[in-house]
Amino acid sequence: MKATVRIMLKTGVLDPQGKAIEHALAALGFSGAGEVRQGKLITLELDETDPDRAREKVREMCEKLLANTVIEDYEIGIGE
Amino acid sequence: MKATVRIMLKTGVLDPQGKAIEHALAALGFSGAGEVRQGKLITLELDETDPDRAREKVREMCEKLLANTVIEDYEIGIGE
Numbered sequence: 643m644k645a646t647v648r649i650m651l652k653t654g655v656l657d658p659q660g661k662a663i664e665h666a667l668a669a670l671g672f673s674g675a676g677e678v679r680q681g682k683l684i685t686l687e688l689d690e691t692d693p694d695r696a697r698e699k700v701r702e703m704c705e706k707l708l709a710n711t712v713i714e715d716y717e718i719g720i721g722e
Numbered sequence: 723m724k725a726t727v728r729i730m731l732k733t734g735v736l737d738p739q740g741k742a743i744e745h746a747l748a749a750l751g752f753s754g755a756g757e758v759r760q761g762k763l764i765t766l767e768l769d770e771t772d773p774d775r776a777r778e779k780v781r782e783m784c785e786k787l788l789a790n791t792v793i794e795d796y797e798i799g800i801g802e
Contacts, residue, residue, distance in 0.1 A: 648763055649763075650763065650765070660764075663764065663787070663788070664766075666787055667783060667787060670786055670787060672779070672782070672783055673769070674768055674769030674770060675766050675767070675768055675769075675779075675783070676766070676767045677765075677766060677767040678764065678765070678766045678767075679764070679765045679766075680762060680763070680764050681762070681763040681764075681765070682760060682761070682762065682763060683728055683729075683730065683760070683761040683762060683763040684740075684743065684758065684759070684760050684761075685730070685757075685758070685759045685761070686744075686755050686756070686757060686758045686759075687755070687756045687757040687758075688754055688755055689753070689754030689755075689756075690754060699752070699755075702752070703747060703752055703755070706750055707743070707746055707747060707750060708743070
């Protein structure tokens with residue numbers, strides 16, 4: 643079963659990568675783009691076939707390894 | 723209008739970050755997780771109000787700056 647994890651910095655946490663992209667876009671002549679934020683997208687294949695158990699397993703992975711929950715929020719998609 | 727860009731390495735391109743995560747998950751006792759790939763997720767706010775024009779603008783941003791189209795695929799979401 644496929645799982646997708648979207649990890650973004652929490653609102654209010656400074657995002658230097660996003661800012662760098664925003665400035666680069668402006669320098670390239672793209673106007674009207676703001677609030678650029680960059681996060682991580684992790685996809686994985688799980689042996690688990692039950693969607694609820696798969697989600698719970700990925701949630702544990704996020705809490706223990708994938709996300710830094712002090713500064714990051716995560717969102718889990720199962721079977722996407 | 724909000725736009726989301728999902729950038730992943732193309733299938734077949736070696737993903738050392740994904741491999742590192744896969745090994746770390748195994749070391750932490752998570753079994754049954756494979757094919758881990760890590761990509762980028764970029765969100766931005768556009769002045770553009772027309773969804774088609776917004777998508778076209780973001781596509782240009784991807785081609786010129788956000789994605790390395792030699793090794794990466796991108797997917798654009800508008801208004802998500």
